[in-house]
Amino acid sequence: MRSRGSLRAHLALTYAGIAALTAVILGGILLGVLGEYYARTETQYLQAGSRRVLEQGLPSVDASQSELARWALSAAIVAQARVKLYAEGGTLLADSGSLQNLDPSQLGERGHGERREREGLPRPLGEGFIGRGGQPSSSRTLKVVPGPDGYYGGYLVFSEAPASGSDALRSVGQTWALAALLAVVLAAGAGYWVSARISRPVLALTDASDRMAEGELSARAPVERDDEIGRLAESFNSMAARIETTVVALRRFVAAAAFSASSRSAWRAVSG
Structure with a gap:
């Protein structure tokens, strides 16, 4: 014979399952929309930084390797992203390195561009990397050809921009998980309460039929x-x-x- 409490358990689990499925669907849609928004925002961030770098100017064609390195460092600070300069054929000419390891003091007196560029950088994702080395970086890259003829026939690659979107998604995901858990618990409680109202007369009817089967x-x-x-x-x-x-x-x-x-x-x- 089945347990008398089976109906209550089944209905409570059904309510909890419906709540969990609804939470997963809504959470997936929410995280998907936010993920797409932040992906678009990170791309816009790289585009804004590349425009500022092109505005401050490119190094001369006959620049030395040290001058190219200082220019890449200055461009990285302006763009708040890793900057790589490639020549025609894909030869790497200069690489600013990861922003977390940059030292602006390496520019010295011969740095290119004005320091005010650092203050005027567009920040669509909030505060930038400088001074916040613990913040994660985005995996998105942006390839830019500077001008009709390019530089040495080459191009610039911007990457490792601030990934503020990942922090926001993580926070939203944690909040959603807690809300989903609470919704499942409340739904299970509501299901148990409803099943108790339904099962009480059913159990009484079952008890009466059992007594009749025994001869009463x-x-x-x-x-x-x-x-x-x-x-x-x-x-x-x-x-x-x-x-x-x-x-x-x-x-x-x-x-x-x-x-x-x-x-x-x-x-x-x-x-x-």
């Missing part, structure tokens, strides 16, 4: 509701009453028949 013909189910379950209890009680009446009538008939047969047997014995 006077067993009846309590009628406490006016809904379908209440009408089911009334139908059961009517059926049980008819069965009891029929069984009682059969018992009386059998008893009367047995008494009549016994009387005829005794009379025959006496009459001989």
